[in-house]
Amino acid sequence: MTTAAPERTALPPLGRVYLTRAGVELKEFFRQRESVVFTLVFPVILLLGLGAVLDYDLGAGVDFPQYFMAGVITAGIVGASLQNMAIHIAGERSDGTLKSLRGTPMPASAYFVGKVVQVLAVAVATIVLLLLVGVLVHGIGLPSGTDWMTFAWVSVLGAAACTLLGIVVSTLARNARSASATVTPIALVLQFVSGVFIPFDQVPGWLQDVAAVFPVKWLAQGLRSVFLPDALAAREPAGSWELGTVALVLGVWCVAGLVLCALTFRWQDREG
Amino acid sequence: MIARGERAPSPIHRGDCVLVTSTSAPVVADNRPQPGDPLDPDAAISTRGLVKRYGDRAAVDGLDLDIRRGEIFALLGPNGAGKTTTVEVLEGYRKRDGGEVRVLGVDPARGGRRWKAQLGIVLQSGAGDSQLSVRELLTARASYYAEPRDPDEVLELVGLTEKAGARGRTLSGGQRRRLDVALGIVGRPRLLFLDEPTTGFDPEARRQFWALIRSLRDLGTTMLLTTHYLDEAEALADRVGVLARGQLAEVAVPTALGGRGTAPAVVSWTEDGARRTAETATPTAFVRELAGRFPGEVPDLTVARPTLEDVYLKMIGQSPRGVGIAASAGERGAERAAERSEGVQS
Numbered sequence: 114m115t116t117a118a119p120e121r122t123a124l125p126p127l128g129r130v131y132l133t134r135a136g137v138e139l140k141e142f143f144r145q146r147e148s149v150v151f152t153l154v155f156p157v158i159l160l161l162g163l164g165a166v167l168d169y170d171l172g173a174g175v176d177f178p179q180y181f182m183a184g185v186i187t188a189g190i191v192g193a194s195l196q197n198m199a200i201h202i203a204g205e206r207s208d209g210t211l212k213s214l215r216g217t218p219m220p221a222s223a224y225f226v227g228k229v230v231q232v233l234a235v236a237v238a239t240i241v242l243l244l245l246v247g248v249l250v251h252g253i254g255l256p257s258g259t260d261w262m263t264f265a266w267v268s269v270l271g272a273a274a275c276t277l278l279g280i281v282v283s284t285l286a287r288n289a290r291s292a293s294a295t296v297t298p299i300a301l302v303l304q305f306v307s308g309v310f311i312p313f314d315q316v317p318g319w320l321q322d323v324a325a326v327f328p329v330k331w332l333a334q335g336l337r338s339v340f341l342p343d344a345l346a347a348r349e350p351a352g353s354w355e356l357g358t359v360a361l362v363l364g365v366w367c368v369a370g371l372v373l374c375a376l377t378f379r380w381q382d383r384e385g
Numbered sequence: 386m387i388a389r390g391e392r393a394p395s396p397i398h399r400g401d402c403v404l405v406t407s408t409s410a411p412v413v414a415d416n417r418p419q420p421g422d423p424l425d426p427d428a429a430i431s432t433r434g435l436v437k438r439y440g441d442r443a444a445v446d447g448l449d450l451d452i453r454r455g456e457i458f459a460l461l462g463p464n465g466a467g468k469t470t471t472v473e474v475l476e477g478y479r480k481r482d483g484g485e486v487r488v489l490g491v492d493p494a495r496g497g498r499r500w501k502a503q504l505g506i507v508l509q510s511g512a513g514d515s516q517l518s519v520r521e522l523l524t525a526r527a528s529y530y531a532e533p534r535d536p537d538e539v540l541e542l543v544g545l546t547e548k549a550g551a552r553g554r555t556l557s558g559g560q561r562r563r564l565d566v567a568l569g570i571v572g573r574p575r576l577l578f579l580d581e582p583t584t585g586f587d588p589e590a591r592r593q594f595w596a597l598i599r600s601l602r603d604l605g606t607t608m609l610l611t612t613h614y615l616d617e618a619e620a621l622a623d624r625v626g627v628l629a630r631g632q633l634a635e636v637a638v639p640t641a642l643g644g645r646g647t648a649p650a651v652v653s654w655t656e657d658g659a660r661r662t663a664e665t666a667t668p669t670a671f672v673r674e675l676a677g678r679f680p681g682e683v684p685d686l687t688v689a690r691p692t693l694e695d696v697y698l699k700m701i702g703q704s705p706r707g708v709g710i711a712a713s714a715g716e717r718g719a720e721r722a723a724e725r726s727e728g729v730q731s
Contacts, residue, residue, distance in 0.1 A: 133528040134525075144517075217506075218502040219529040
C-alpha cells in the first residue's frame with residue numbers, strides 16, 4: 114500500500130444499494146423455514162382445512178370455499194405485511210442488526226425499499242399459492258375482467274397500509290418476543306371481526322363498527338367484491354361493496370402509517 | 386490527510402522489547418488538551434467539555450480528548466464509567482448534552498452518509514441471526530461503500546475464509562466477533578471503533594485478533610478501542626485513557642500510566658529462610674548491593690514495577706493495593722515477576 118488514499122467521500126449509486134437490500138431481504142425471508150411456514154403455508158392449511166370442514170351456503174350459488182378465498186387472501190396479505198414487519202423488524206432492532214446498519218452509509222430509504230420488495234414478493238407468492246389450491250382443490254371461480262384490476266389495487270393498498278402499521282407496531286414493542294405476542298392476537302382478532310373466517314354479516318353490529326376503523330376490514334371487503342357475485346353485495350353493511358370508501362380508508366391508513374413511522378421509528382432499543 | 390499505508394509518528398518505540406529504566410521520565414508527555422483549548426482540526430477525534438446525561442446522572446462529564454490520526458487509542462474504565470456512551474456519541478448514535486465534538490472534522494450529530502462512509506464501527510452486540518452466508522453478508526455490506534475492500538481479502542484477514550459459505554447464525558461466538566470486525570473494516574474505514582472486541586475470546590483467538598489489529602494499523606487505520614482487558618490495551622494501544630465517573634482520570638502511553646515508569650520498584654528475595662521485600666527508587670544499585678551480600682545467586686530474587694492493573698485499579702478507586710504490590714508480586718508467581726525484572730535490568 115503505497116498510493117495515497119483519495120478523498121473517499123464518493124458513494125455508490127442508490128439503485129445498486131436498493132438492489133442489494135432487496136436481495137438481502139428476499140434471502141432472509143425465504144431461507145428461514147419458520148417464517149416461510151408461518152406466513153406462506155399457514156394460509157394454505159387454513160384454506161384446505163376450513164374449506165373441507167365448513168359448509169355454509171351463502172346464497173347466489175356461493176359455497177364456503179368461494180367466500181373464504183377473499184378472507185384467506187386477506188389473512189395471507191396481513192401475515193406477509195403486518196405480522197412479518199412487526200415481528201422481524203423488532204427482531205432486527207433487538208439483535209443489533211438495525212443499529213449496525215445505521216452506522217454504515219446505507220441510506221435509510223434502502224432499508225425500507227428492501228422491506229417493501231420482501232412484502233410484495235411474499236404477498237404475491239401467498240396469493241398465487243392460495244389461488245392454485247383454491248382452483249385445484251375447491252374448484253373456486255377466478256375473478257374476471259375488471260375484477261383483476263380491483264384485486265390488484267386493493268391488495269397493494271391493503272398491503273401498504275398493513276406494512277406501515279407493522280413497522281409502527283415493531284417500534285412500540287419492547288423486543289421481538291413482545292412484538293410477536295402483541296401482533297399475533299391483534300391480527301387474529303382483526304381478521305375475525307373483519308369477516309375473514311365467518312361471513313361479515315354474522316359479526317355483531319358493534320364489532321362491525323370497531324372493525325371498520327381498521328384497514329383489515331376494508332381489505333377483506335374489497336377482496337370480497339373480487340371473488341363474490343355482485344348479488345352478495347346486498348349482505349354488506351352498506352348494501353354495496355363501497356369500493357370508493359375502501360380506497361379512501363386504506364389510503365388514509367397509508368398516510369397515517371407513514372407519518373407514525375417517520376415519528377416513531379428507532380434504529381435501536383430504547384436508551385437506558 | 387494521511388496517505389494510506391503511512392503511519393502517523395508513533396509516540397513511543399514499539400516492539401517486543403520496551404526499555405524501561407528506573408530513572409527515565411515518561412517517554413511522551415501526557416499532552417492532553419485542557420478545557421478551553423480549541424478543537425484540534427488535524428485530530429481524528431477531538432472533544433472539548435463533552436457531556437452526556439441520563440436523567441440527572443452525567444454519564445460523561447466534561448471530556449477533553451484528542452486522538453491523532455493513525456493512532457490506536459484504548460479507552461479503559463470500569464462498567465458504568467462512560468466508555469460506551471462516549472464511543473456512541475462519537476459514532477453519532479447518541480446526542481450529546483454539551484461540549485464540542487469533531488470526528489474526522491465533522492460534528493457527529495450532523496454526520497451524513499459521506500462521513501459514515503469513512504467510519505468502521507464494531508459494536509458490542511454484533512451481526513444478528515442472519516440467514517445470509519458470511520460472504521453474502523460482507524458483499525452486501527461492501528456495496529454500501531464506494532471503495533470497499535475485497536470481501537474475500539477481508540475474510541482472509543480475519544481468518545474466516547473457511548467459513549465463507551456458512552450462514553451467519555451458525556457461527557460460534559468467536560467467529561461471530563470476527564465477522565463483526567470484518568463487517569467493520571470492509572468499507573475501508575479511516576477510523577475504526579472497536580467496542581470490547583475480544584470479549585468471549587479464548588487466549589489464542591485474542592492473540593490472532595491482536596495481530597489483525599496491528600496489520601490494520603500498518604494500513605494507516607486510526608482506532609479507538611474500548612476494553613476491559615488491560616493486557617489488551619498494553620499490547621495494542623499507543624496511548625491509554627482511563628475513564629472514571631465520566632471523566633478522564635489519565636491519558637498516557639501504557640508503560641507510563643499512573644507513573645508506572647518511575648514508580649518505586651519492589652525488590653524481593655529470600656534471606657535467612659524468610660521472604661524479604663524492599664521498595665526502592667534505585668533498584669539497580671539496590672540489587673548490586675544485595676548481590677554483594679550473597680556468594681552466588683540472590684535466592685528467589687524478583688524486581689517488580691506496578692503492573693498496569695495495579696495502577697489502573699488505584700486510579701479508578703478500587704482496592705488500591707499501593708505497597709501491597711510487594712506481597713502480590715511474589716505471590717503471583719515467579720514467572721511473571723521474572724519477566725518484569727528482566728525488563729528492568731536490561
